[in-house]
Amino acid sequence: MNLAERVATLTPSSTLAITAKAKALKAEGHDVLGLGAGEPDFNTPETIIQRAAEAMHAGHTKYTAAGGLPELREAIAKKFKQDQGLTYAIDEIIVCSGAKHALYTLFQALLDPGEEVIIPAPYWVSYPEQVKLAGGEPVVVQASEANDFKLTPQQLEEAATENTKAVIINSPSNPTGTMYTAEELKALGETALKLNLLIVSDEIYEKLVYHGGAHSSIAEQSEALKNQTVIINGVSKSHSMTGWRIGYAAGPKFLIQAMTNLASHSTSNPTAPAQFGAISAYEEVTEEIETMRLAFEDRLDRVYEQLISLPGVTCVKPAGAFYLFPNVQKAVEMNGFSSVDDWVTALLEEEKVALVPGSGFGSPENVRLSYATSLDVLEEALKRIQRFIDNHS
CATH class of the missing domain: 3.40.640.10 (Type I PLP-dependent aspartate aminotransferase-like (Major domain))
Incomplete structure (x- = not known):
């Protein structure tokens, strides 16, 4: 039995695919730093959780x-x-x-x-x-x-x-x-x-x-x-x-x-x-939104300069969201890889850093890096990327 053409021609989500691979490596005991998923690393504000719980107890189910x-x-x-x-x-x-x-x-x-x-x-x-x-x-x-x-x-x-x-x-x-x-x-x-x-x-x-x-x-x-x-x-x-x-x-x-x-x-x-x-x-809810926004702004300011100091990496500075989208094509060529996708795969396998290749976003020279994670993880990830680039140069 054949699948419908509408699903047979679909391209799987690259963000979910890299996240799944990173989780699999982590489950095997590897120290994986995942910078792929597009969601805040804060819990939902307690006021919202309480309102939903009250609604359920009141029969709104x-x-x-x-x-x-x-x-x-x-x-x-x-x-x-x-x-x-x-x-x-x-x-x-x-x-x-x-x-x-x-x-x-x-x-x-x-x-x-x-x-x-x-x-x-x-x-x-x-x-x-x-x-x-x-x-x-x-x-x-x-x-x-x-x-x-x-x-x-x-x-x-x-x-x-x-x-x-x-x-x-x-x-x-x-x-x-x-x-x-x-x-x-x-x-x-x-x-x-x-x-x-x-x-x-x-x-x-x-x-x-x-x-x-x-x-x-x-x-x-x-x-x-x-x-x-x-x-x-x-x-x-x-x-x-x-x-x-x-x-x-x-x-x-x-x-x-x-x-x-x-x-x-x-x-x-x-x-x-x-x-x-x-x-x-x-x-x-208002205060929690601003707290989260300020945390993302601080992370952006701290890691952006480190990112663009990497050999062969350039990046347009973001004005919003929580992503960096650097162009790594020169680093890829310098490291001897044929594509950014291959470079990203090797980075995950060797240094256990999960980035999302830009090919899934229609920009094959770039990678997406989410800073919706702790500053410690971000800084360690950049150190590993630096080491990866140096080792392959």
């Missing part, structure tokens, strides 16, 4: 509305108004089982076979695969490292065809950590409006911004852009709730309704107690 609890959608709408000045009714918001599921549901509701989605590279590994699963065609546009890996309006216009339906903007970015300014977003948005493209704005890292930077949404730039944008967000990164699986989409009512109808036949609804925890995240 049943089905909810397919689009999420009205109370949670109201909390999300209030968050949009407070943080970004954006007004959404609760029927313009759908709560999903994580931001990844929100994206998946969006593409399933949006795309017909052959319709195109423009995806700037480097990109988060699941974007192209989710577009393909919906029958769409991912159109990858390489954003220049010299331009901090940001898509330009000219690139967007040149990549668009009569079949193009949408463009994805991820700011702050996974894997690069770079962030678009309001002016850059407005220019991209005006081009998208001219081309009549839906803008998919992935803002999951919006709370993790450093050195006085300010996150801006493309939907903030004008009412026309708000009406042409679907914002994807969630509590996973901002509140260290990756395992709770609560994300959401906000956008045009007709599209949110279509996504809700689709979700009603797939997940039924997000987990009820987790939704109550997410209400607490937006209504009660």
Whole structure:
């Protein structure tokens, strides 16, 4: 029996693959330093945990509305108004089982076979695969490292065809950590409006911004852009709730309704107690978010200079998220490897340091290094990488 073509052609997640290999080595007793997984190393704030437990004890363990609890959608709408000045009714918001599921549901509701989605590279590994699963065609546009890996309006216009339906903007970015300014977003948005493209704005890292930077949404730039944008967000990164699986989409009512109808036949609804925890995240938790953000900022400042001092390594300094995305191509050539993937594999086998090769993000000269781990682990990992480079030079 053959598998369906839609899954037979999927590319496995490189982030999950490297994490699994690192865990396997660790289980064998090796001292593995894993810098691959994209989740905060802080526990979920206690207030959120208590709110979810109280909800369960109060009997909130049943089905909810397919689009999420009205109370949670109201909390999300209030968050949009407070943080970004954006007004959404609760029927313009759908709560999903994580931001990844929100994206998946969006593409399933949006795309017909052959319709195109423009995806700037480097990109988060699941974007192209989710577009393909919906029958769409991912159109990858390489954003220049010299331009901090940001898509330009000219690139967007040149990549668009009569079949193009949408463009994805991820700011702050996974894997690069770079962030678009309001002016850059407005220019991209005006081009998208001219081309009549839906803008998919992935803002999951919006709370993790450093050195006085300010996150801006493309939907903030004008009412026309708000009406042409679907914002994807969630509590996973901002509140260290990756395992709770609560994300959401906000956008045009007709599209949110279509996504809700689709979700009603797939997940039924997000987990009820987790939704109550997410209400607490937006209504009660502020101090813990800032504590976590400051810790990530401190780690970035401490390890960035060490990283770019490594032979053959350059790196655009991130403005947000918790990733470094160095270009290691010169180090790879200096060490005699044929590809970054081979270099990363040898580094894991010899020095037990797990990085994610950039090939999975559409950027084969780079690697992704997560600093969502302790400073001691980060500094030891950089020492081992230095030793690995020296030993192979």
